[in-house]
Amino acid sequence: MPKTRKKVLLSLLCLVALYIVWLSFHLISFKTYKTPEEPSTRLEIKGAYHIHSTFSDGKKSVEKIAEAAARSSLDFCILTDHGSPNYKSMDSQGWKKGILVLAGSELSVSRGHLVALDFKEPQENFSQNAELAAYRINQLNGFSIIAHPYSKTHWTWGEYAGYSGIEIINADSMVKRNYFPLLAYLPALLIEPEFPLLKIMRYPEKNLKKWDMLNKEFTVYAYYATDAHLLYRPLFSLLRIHVPLEENLSTGFEKAKNQIFHALRNGRFYNSIDAAAPADGFQFWGEAGEKRIYMGESHPFNKSISLFIKTPDSIACKTVLIHNENPVLIGTDNSVSFNPPEPGVYRVEVYLQERTPLSKNCPWILSNPIFLREKTHGKNQ
Ligand SMILES: [Zn+2]
Ligand SMILES: [Zn+2]
Incomplete structure (x- = not known):
């Protein structure tokens, strides 16, 4: 062999x-946390939202997705196959492998992608006009979420047409946007897939x-949406929706489905990047005298209200x-309370301070707000 080739x-x-x-150094130093055996709220359940199966452009069947979950x-997991709606995907709902599989549909409408959940089966396809589709979803007792805005x-x-939610983090978008940083950790996808996925999570400033x-x-x-088309198991560990319940999740399908969708349509849940550390047991609530104010709720403002995290x-x-868009309290204790001096929208972001591949400025936990309005607003006025 010539010398230069050898060199x-x-x-x-x-x-x-x-x-x-x-790469080995990074993987060895990747600390994983176990979910607490006895979470502080035993009635809290968790699931993944925004999933595609083989009923649209996903790579796995509903059964395999339930297995990964x-x-x-x-x-629970929430399928959102493309369609207007996707009847096959919706017919696949039920208990599978011990997982509550729920399904809505991701509609392609004039303004982008809109996820529709918990609607009564329509007689006709949804309109491709975003406002008309949202109106019809609400009319059918459903609710809608703006996907990857x-x-x-x-x-x-355009006009805000009564949409119930907005995706703040979408894992599929994060992968597509941060393709080059992901390439650096590509072999790790086979060994510890959560590690490269955590590395590409970014602060969702615009959202x-x-x-x-x-x-x-x-x-x-x-x-927080997985938008999973493949890599189901790692994505289900990465982004989760936590739902605190008032009573155990029913074993009956219809009741269990109502429990989850009731929480989602009322904002009584929080989001987390659990692959960095399990967020189980996070709580954010208010107290107005004897009354407890839950995440997602609106309550008329008065100066005796306290908020607890x-x-x-x-x-x-x-x-x-x-408060509205400004930080009003920053704390490092595991228990924090605050007396809001003025009305407005109060919500919580939690940032991990542990050694983690997750960027220190990417919200590990994102709560839904408590709305302390001047006077009680109706929903989506
Ligand atoms: Zn989409
Ligand atoms: Zn999607």
């Missing part, structure tokens, strides 16, 4: 060896700003209470 080969081998050492210790099919804002702006006038809830024990984190 090039040697240098390449050195580079590969260095890369393996660098069970392996990720989820309680600033990526893939960008949402073109949060828009959400805060909308909530000045309307009542809009936030979602509880983050998971023994996980170091920074809690930020936001």
Whole structure:
């Protein structure tokens, strides 16, 4: 072998060896946390929202998706196959492998993609006009969520037509936007897939700003969406929706379905990046005398109201209470309380302070707001 070829080969081998050492170092130092055996709220359940199966452009069948959800210790998962609606996907709902499988549909409408949930089966397809589709979904007792508003099919804002929610983080969009950083960790996808996925999560600045702006006038809830087409199990570990319930999840399908959708349509849930650390047990509530105010609720403002935040024990984190769009309290204790001096929209972001591949400025937990209005607003006025 000529000398120069040998040198090039040697240098390449050195580079590969260095890369393996660098990647191994990152993977070895990736600390995973176990879900607490006894979560502080035993009635809290968790699931994944925005999932595609083989009924649209997903790579796995509903049964396989339920299997992946069970392996990720989820309680429920919400299919959102493309269609207007996707009847086959919706017919697949039920208990599978111990997982409550629910389904809505992701509609392609004039302003972008709109997820429709919990609607009575329509006699005809939904309109492709965003406002008309949203109106019809509400008419059929359903609710709708604006999907990935600033990526893939960008949402073109117009009149706010009674949408119930907006996606703040969408994992599929994060992958597509941060393709190059992901490439650096590509082999890790086979060994510890949560690690590269955590590495590409970014602060969703535009989505949060828009959400805060909308909530000045309307009542809009936030979602972390997996938008899973493949890599189901890692994505189900990555982004989760936590739903605190008042009674155990029913074993009957219809009642269990109502329990989940009742919580979602009322904003009584929070989002988290659980692959960084399990968020089980997070709580954000208000007290007005004897009355407890839940996440997602509106309550007339008075100066005797207190807000309380509880983050998971023994996980170091920074809690930020936001009033309208401004932080009003930053704390590092696991228990925080606050007396709001003025009306407005109060919500919580929690940032991990532990060693984690998740960026320190990406919200590990995102609560839904408590709306302390001057006087009680109706929903989506
Ligand atoms: Zn979409
Ligand atoms: Zn989708």
